[in-house]
Amino acid sequence: MQTGTATAATFAANRAVGEVAVEVRSVEGAIRRGAVHEAGSLRVRFPSPEQQGLSAVLLNTAGGVAGGDRFSVKLDVGPDARLTLTTAAAEKIYRSHGPAAELDIALKVDAGGHLAWLPQETILFDQARAERQIDIDLAAGASLLLCESVIFGRSAMGETMRTGRFVDRWRLRIGGKLVFAETVRLDGDIAALLARPAVAKGGVAVATALIVPGDAALVERLREDAEAFGAEVGITAWNGIAMARFCAQDAAKLRADMVAVLRRAAGRALPRLWFS
Secondary structure, eight states, X not given: OOHHHHHHHHHHHTOOEEEEEEEEEEETTEEEEEEEEEEETEEEEOOSOXXXXXXXXXXXXXXXXXXXXXXXXEEEEOTTOEEEEXXXXXXXXXXXXXSXXXXXXXXXXXXXXXXXXXXXXXXXXXXXXXXXXXXEEEOXXXXXXXXXXXXXXXXXXXXXXXXXXXXXXXXXXXXXEEEEEEEEEEEEEHHHHHHSTTTTTTOOEEEEEEEESOOHHHHHHHGGGGGGOSSEEEEEEETTEEEEEEEESSHHHHHHHHXXXXXXXXXXXXXXXXXX
């Protein structure tokens, strides 16, 4: 076997693969787990009492994400069921000199169901390469609170993400109709791209929250904390959807603004792991 071929085979054999698929159902007024599938290095745990609705925590036993890793999460929330999901810690995506890590997320919520998808931050290290896809399928009458945040280098530790690749593809369908589609692509000199006024104006911590249903009244309520925001926050609504965009110079300011907005949007406490 040629050296290059042997190296490629060894690299492929050492890549992490993880899968989680969860069904949540309402049974006689109580929220119950349906089928739960775990494979590879991804695990899911349910710390809250089931009669109070379900909280789930994703864990990656691989200790981070590296180039060539592949992870998949599928959630199916049934009619009138409720699920809040977070992660045990921020997810770290390390540098790669080869293929990108692949992250595929599929979220499905039936009529009357509610999903709060609230993972902790995704941290990209210098030279990280990652491609993420988030597909959301809501039935008419379903509701959603989703927030994803990305940190480009741990500035508190003097780290900067200078180069790499990050592709983030979101698709939201309501009642089978595509109502929101966005693809963010940062490739090459990411530090220079983030420095552009039209991109992040030097910010290294960004987040997006999607809220369904959302209207002008919700936007006004979310903006009540605007004077206390420590960074840039934009909030708007259209076609029954509300969205909040966050951009900050560091992760701490980003999280403070996110917590203020999400607490108002959720109308209930956020996952305790966010504050541990």
